[in-house]
Amino acid sequence: MTISGTHPDVVVIGAGALGAATAWFATRAGLTVEVVERGSIVSGTTSACEGNLLVSDKEAGPELDLALLSHDLWRGELGELGGLWEFEEKGGLVVAATSGGMAGLTELTERQRAAGIEVREVAADEIHHYEPHLTPELAGAAFYPQDCQVQPMLMAAHLLRLARQQGARVRTGTTVTGFLRDGDRVTGVRTDCGDISAGHVVNAAGTWAGEMAALAGVDVPVLPRRGFILVTEPLPPTVFHKVYAGEYVASTQSSDEGLQTSTVIEGTRSGTVLIGSSRERVGFDRTVSLSALREIASKALALYPSLAPVSLMRTYLGFRPYCPDHLPVIGTDPRAPGLAHVAGHEGAGIGLSVGSAKLLVEAMTGATPTIDITPFRPERFSLQEVS
Amino acid sequence: MTDQVNLTFDGVTITAAAGQSVGAALTDAGIRSWRSTRRGDRPRGLFCGIGVCFDCLVTVDGRPNQRACLVPVRDGMRLESGGLREVSARG
Amino acid sequence: MARFDLAVVGAGPAGLSAAVTAAENGLTVALVDAGTQPGGQFWRHPDEHHPRPDEGRGQHLWSRFTDLRTRLRALESGAATAGRVELVVGHQVWFVETLAEGFMLHLSATHGETRLPQVRAASLVLCPGGYDRQLPVPGWELPGVMAAGGVQALLKAHRSVAGRRAVVAGTGPFLLPVAAGLAQAGADVVAICEAGSLSGWARSPLGAAGVPSKALEAVEYAALLARHRIPYRMRTVITAIRGESEVGSVGLGRLDRNGRLRTDVSLPDLDVDLVAFGWGFTPSLELVTAVGASTRVDVDESLIADVDDWQRTDVPGAYVAGEATGVGGALLAVAEGELAALAASRDAGRPVSEARARSLQRQIARGRRFAATMHRAHPVPAGWQDWLEPDTTVCRCEETTLGEICAATKELGATDARTVKLLARPGMGWCQGRVCGFAAAKLAIPVGEALTASDLAPLAKRTFAAPVSLETLATTPTESDSATSHDNDA
Incomplete structure (x- = not known):
């Protein structure tokens, strides 16, 4: 028919x-x-x-080329439509907890800068200008003005x-x-x-x-890679950029099967704060793993201790489409x-x-x-x- | 005769019967709204009255977002109206 | 961590009955309830720490409650049976893990410090009850508009009167005790607006013959309404609520026999300071879906747990009793709670009275027939969307308007409730769609179509059954990493 x-x-x-x-x-x-x-x-x-549009988690190579092309399209050809989907050039802040982590981050940013990514280093005592609620116990950070968010x-x-x-x-x-x-x-x-x-x-x-x-x-x-996200109660503006831990880049590139978590935090227009992230290769299993949720929460509090009393309203899971390379x-x-x-x-x-x-x-x-x-x-x- | 307790709402003293909920105490004091909404800045108070709707959120002794319909009154309790929780910087 | 043979969630009619029965059969039981004392919504009563001589004022089946309470106290602290029941009041379940054997409930205090953060039990009886179903009306977000059950709770537990000049509106027999309670407490009840017409069930043979006490209640209420001169206006609905910072008046409309708004009838406004709404009840299903139990849609378009004739779900060890198996009132809930406890005891290998179980099964079947008759007589009127305006708030939490929901369906192409929620945010706020879920689901599908389980289940799924702080989640012990809750959002 x-x-x-x-x-x-x-x-x-x-x-x-x-x-x-x-x-x-x-x-x-x-x-x-x-x-x-x-x-x-x-x-x-x-x-x-x-809804991330990130260049900060990429290095020179085809995916970065695609990200930079997409970035140009979001701002250019689709720029006038951005209001329809809450397009926000909020910038990304990648933080390092230790001086060793900061050294690694500095090396990464040098390679990224050479590859055409806009990035500036943020000294430990400047971080609060970007994110006043972040823990003061950080070695440094890097700010990526091209990182964006859409709904x-x-x-x-x-x-x-x-x-x-x-x-x-x-x-x-x-x-x-x-x-x-x-x-x-x-x-x-x-x-x-x-x-x-x-x-x-x-x-x-x-x-x-x-x-x-x-x-x-x-x-x-294409295979599924499960992830959970926690959603807070609506808050006044609290997290201003997309904030994530330096280890996030490594975990996106890893192919491990077991549970991996690395902190990614961002605010939304609706006032909620989205807290990720986890990666697990468990097929299309929709059962909620409390231990994964707990690990996400625990790592988020290491970066944002003042979020401790904040309520989570819900959590959701999704399956990233993942290719071996x-x-x-x-x-x-x-x-x-x-x-x-x-x-x-x-x-x-x-x-x-x-x-x-x-x-x-x-x-x-x-x-x-x-x-x-x-x-x-x-x-x-x-x-x-x-x- | 039931025991009376005193509490304050935005600094003003109100009395309630021991065992009442904060929501009932406010109702008896003629107070019908103690929160404003995030988007429309509209007043809200009790709606479902049984802990389901979260319309009656109130700050109790400095703890924000408590359901007025579920929290029992206590002598000396401080209630504050408001909206969203403020997250302290570098807490 | 506390370990029990059985955990019962909810200490209303079903849960109290289940806990007492199971413990009297020798099981160790944890009875968890968010309220400060047992009774649930139906038997909500003044704080027992400050006893009142008129404790049972405005109550129904009160001796049933006091009997259950006496037995419960014996099972908590009586000489022979002390410690059989651990009563955990003021605590809500925020997460339930299904273990290889049994369940782990993660609890938090509704206020103050958490006394018992985890309860582990071999089996689980869920008696979560329900709450008033709501429909949006222009102006319903004004202070002074309340759920009928909330008005009733203020009266029964706190002796507080939510307003001086009230209208009680919606549909169903529950409007009567709320109006009567308000009048007895001294409020001026200017009308009961019942969207249906009583021709359906008051004279229903099944109603009267099947559950005689209900017919008696109706007679009592008729007398009360007459004594307080409360007009009972059938096929009448509130079409608008007006006021600046709180309710000042309501506009009324008359429905035709098909439940559509009559444009040829104009009724005068009522000046009121309180509106109490109830359109039947919505069962609380989040724990049912969290354990992965199957659900279905009841006669009244509520999502309910699918249970067998022993109150068993299709998840081993998980039972459901009370409104979550279909809204049917306290007597039915008490019977279901008892049967669920007998089933849990029997499935755990303990002897139970088969004759008693059969008697309960017959009683439950009768109660279900009566409930179905009642639901058919009190449907949500077909025309409930007729009096909405584009700027009418549908989701009270996110302040989503009807216009925004229509934009999601008509312009953006949402064809189901979940997609409407994703695009326009009804149900995304603090209450997670508990209040607006039914209306938002109806607005997502064509007018006149009935809701299906696949419309309702995604909206009833709340992995966090109550808000939980990041700190609590970050420090909660888990029984095992393989332990799971179910996300039925497939």
């Missing part, structure tokens, strides 16, 4: 941040778009994260709305059950509501993108022409969504890529490359 009257240029699978950004850039490029989503809009990892659900929902205004169609409650094929070529999707044939099919299924790729017969190793998957898939992927951004998908979507749409339309896309190619994990 074919859903009548629809032959879009692009079908996007997934209505999260990546799917929404892809829909928006595709409609801007003049393509007709349909988004299919098995749940509701923004119902996956987009609704279970913090991720509003961001994705508004990009979908704007795409719809350009003619895109969003079908929620529609599950992709297979792909239409012409030989190796992917020519559309089968869904539980009917078939949709399309010029391109974009796998933007987030943490479930690996399963979706498998359905198309190609290997894209910690790089996202962006691009058309030569193993299945007609299929493209944009997924696997781990904890950085919100910030990187716009750069990723722009690059993908360039790839699909044959435009000159703004930056080199080959480090993100989806087939890089396949056996042929290893041998």
Whole structure:
């Protein structure tokens, strides 16, 4: 059965941040778009994260290039829309507890500065000018003015709305059950509501993108990495930047299976303070680990002792889409022409969504890529490359 | 006759019957709101009256965000109206 | 850490009955309640440390309570059975861990110092009760507008009268005792506004025949209303609440037989300083979902625990009794609590009276039929959204307006309650959607559609069942790192 009257240029699978950004850039490029989503809009990892646009946790390399491209887009092409999704150039403050940690942070900032990241060192006795509530027991910090924050659900929902205004169609409650094929070529999707044939099919299924790729017969190793976030009662402005411990960068790059926690704290427009973070490779297990929550709280209090009496109203968990080499998957898939992927951004998908979507749409339309896309190619994990 | 206790609300003394809740004491004193909302700066007091809605938050002896409907009065108790908790710098 | 055979959460009619029954059967029991003394909302009464001769004023089934209290005291400190029950009042459960065997409750004091931070028990009877269901009305955030149960609690426990000139509004038989209580305490009750019409249940054969005491109560209330000259206005709703810093008056509307607002009837405003609202009850489900028990939607569109005919959930060792299995009143709750305790005892290998259990099961079945009849006679009126304005507050905590919710659905494409919450924030504040959850869920789906468990369950999930300080969380001992609570937000 074919859903009548629809032959879009692009079908996007997934209505999260990546799917929404892809829909928006595709409609801007003049393509007709349909988004299919098995749940509701923004119902996956987009609704279970913090909305970070970070350069501070990156070093020279393809992910930094993508982050800087995204940063330019958030401020430039999407700059006028920032108010819709609480875009805030709040800056990030990375703190070091010990002089050894500060030495490591200083080395990192030197490399980052050489790579084009804006960063300034903050002496221990200056930290309170940035964050008056931070513990005085710190060796130093580094401030990254380019670090930003958005409200991720509003961001994705508004990009979908704007795409719809350009003619895109969003079908929620529609599950992709297979792909239409012409030989190796992917020519559309089968869904539980009917078939949709399309010029391109974009796998933007987030943490479930690996399963979706498998359905198309190609290997894209996106795996879940669980994280918890604590949410405080609404407070007056208390945490002014995105504040995190220097160890956070190491933990984002680690591939350990066990529980890792590293402190990330930020305020929101609604007055709540979001406190993370944890990383565990436990599949899609939704059971709440009290020990993980306890460790997050304990580490946060080491940085912000005065938050001790503050109430937590809730906690939520999410599954970061994680690739073994910690790089996202962006691009058309030569193993299945007609299929493209944009997924696997781990904890950085919100910030990187716009750069990723722009690059993908360039790839699909044959435009000159703004930056080199080959480090993100989806087939890089396949056996042929290893041998 | 029940025991009377004295407490203060924003510095003004009110009396209550021992065993009453702070919310009941304020109600009997004719005080119907003691908190303002974050977004609209609107007055709030008792609503659900049984600890569910958190509308009746009040500062009790310096501890913010106590539910007035659940906290029993105590002689000498200090109640303060207000809004959000202030987090002390470098506490 | 304290270890028990059984933990009972909630010391209202169901929980008291469960704790006393289980302890009399030989189990060691921890009975936890957020209130300062047993009784729950139904038997809320003055502080027992300051005894009053009129302790039972305004109460129903009071001798049931005093009997349970006497037995409870014996089980706490009586010569033969002392120590069978540890009563932990003034404490709330903020987290429940499901262990390989049994459960660990993490507790905090509702005020002051925490006496008992953890309770470990082999099995668990959840009797969390419920609270008044609310619907938004323009102006309902003004001081002087209260839940009917809150007005009742002030009267019963504190002898405080929340206002001098009151209107009691909403739907259901609970409006009657609240109005009667106010009138007896000296308030001028200018009207009871009942959205339904009594033709449904007062004359219902099931209602009268099934639970005779209810019919007797109705007769008593009719006499009380007559004595205090309280007008009982059916198919009448409050459509607006006016005032500057507090309630000054309310606007009224008349409903047609389909529950829609009649535009051809204009009623004069009422000058009042107190509005007491109740639209039935919402059961507290956070602990039920935290242990991972299955839920379903009841006749009254409340999310409830799905239990078998022994009050068992589908989680081994977890039982639910009282309003959380379906709103049905105190008598039903007492029976369910007793049965849950018998089931827990029986499942723990202790002998129980099968005849007593069968008798309770019959009583519960009868109570459930009566409750269903009552719910059908007192639905939330179909037209409740007719009198809302775009700037009407829906979520009192986050001050989310109807207009903002409509923007989330109509402009941003939210198609369910969870997405509306994510985009417009109803239910994101202090009360975590306890008050606005029902209305927000209804507003997220097309008018006239019934709520499903998948609409309600994401809103009832509160991993922290009560706010917890960072300090408490950071220092709480956990029984095991594999211990878990369930996040059913799939």
